[in-house]
Amino acid sequence: MVVNPKSGVSKLNKDDVIDIFMGRNRQLSPGISAVPLDLPATSAEREAFYLRLTGKSMSQITAYWARLHFTGRASPPALVLSQENAIQRVIDDRGALAYVSRSQITAQVKVVFELNEK
């Protein structure tokens, strides 16, 4: 999980990441709203991320978000088309958070959480 170095965040735990990506909390740090980013629904990285983070399949995640989104309770993460786009968005936006493969990480972003295979 990477953020902008100017986000004011040095570390997140698993519960923090779940709260932000599942719409329970959108406050990243004082004065900065969290902007979580999602890869396309068909991407293997997105499926692996949610499975490791929450134990839920993409279909279960879709059902969960349909419940929140269509009742106006929360908006799902913003969509980006690739990991490269996600990194660029994090560089450009102090509130953005993205899950990317380790090989995609650059010096312009900050790693605040690592999600390992079980």
Place this chain on the structure above:
Amino acid sequence: MIKNAYMQTFLMFAMTLLIPSSFAQQVGAISFSGSGFYTIMAGKMLGGSHSNVQDYNCPCYISDYAQASVYTGTSRLQWKPDSKVGAQGSATYNDFSITAQAVVRGATGAANLEWLYGNYNLNNQISVQLGRKRLPMFYYSDVQDIGISLPWTHLPPSLYGWEAVNYNGINLRYQDRWSDWSATANLLAGDESINNSGYWKIYNGRQSQSSVKWSNIIGGDLTLSRDWLETRAVYIQSRTEENYGGLLWDSNPASPTYQTYVPQTGSIYPPSKQQIMGVSFNVDYQNWLLRSEFIQINHVGLTWRDHAQIIGVGYHYGKWQPMATWSEYWSTIITDGVIQPATPSYPILQPLISLTLKYDLTPTSDLKIQFDSLTDKSSPLNIPNYGNSRLLTLSFDSVF
């Protein structure tokens, strides 16, 4: 409204084929977004009590009381009762947003505005909404039209069957973490008026007319979730007026106008205070899921009390999810808080067993097949007595 039933159905399905994908657009400081959902459902009656109940050709399975969605005794596949398509749009400017949602249903053949409200985030925990919203009587009330959010092809009508599903008013929402628990609470106030309610078409005939008013609605709910457990409690009360609107199906065999529509005005029931109390306990533990919900509705000053409950157990196995659900509605005569012995027309007792198999087709769509068997154990003179019914439904649900 388009009158031809086949044309209505065709147009609704055609709309699902023309649906664009969701969109998001930023114009200056305002962001616009749009998305939607649809359910295409086919149902076939497999059996039940054969008779004419009012002007319904039965056996009949009532799948949605509020929309008068009824599968009748025809041998054909029936597409209209539960098929629907909905679209939602919102505009957001800083902490203020406006959201609108419209749904076209096969059951009514018309577009209905289900949601239209403004939202303002007072801070990260509290927001206020003003406008038209879903009345959160039940756990799945908010998403009753979003098929992909449901573990069933349609909601169990034993519990999810009432005359009002929306309200116009104000809602204060609170969301925060309490230690390891995620907490969401709502406080609401408002009112709702319904002309020619679907609910009363089921009791008084397809062409019957009615006027329902729920005023002074106040209530709230609290949802607590942690890991695999989610619990919810709700209380809502209102003043309720139900009036005949001009036409009524005559169900009295002794009447000379028996089995015809007759003019009728006045109160269906005397105005009263209604108290709705419900709890739900839901579990998603590893591959298992449990859905349970219990509700009681008191009618202060009147002589009956309504109860309903569901218990469902499912198992998530890869893309498959089989589920078995037992639900029941019953209504009893009550005097001074004491349930009275059975009479020729009470209690009403309708247990329902539902067997569902869900298959995740894509990350944004599913297929479900469901068998429902309702056994009407009501007292024999309860009118209208729809009797037993067995229904098979197949649904395709998607969001976009």
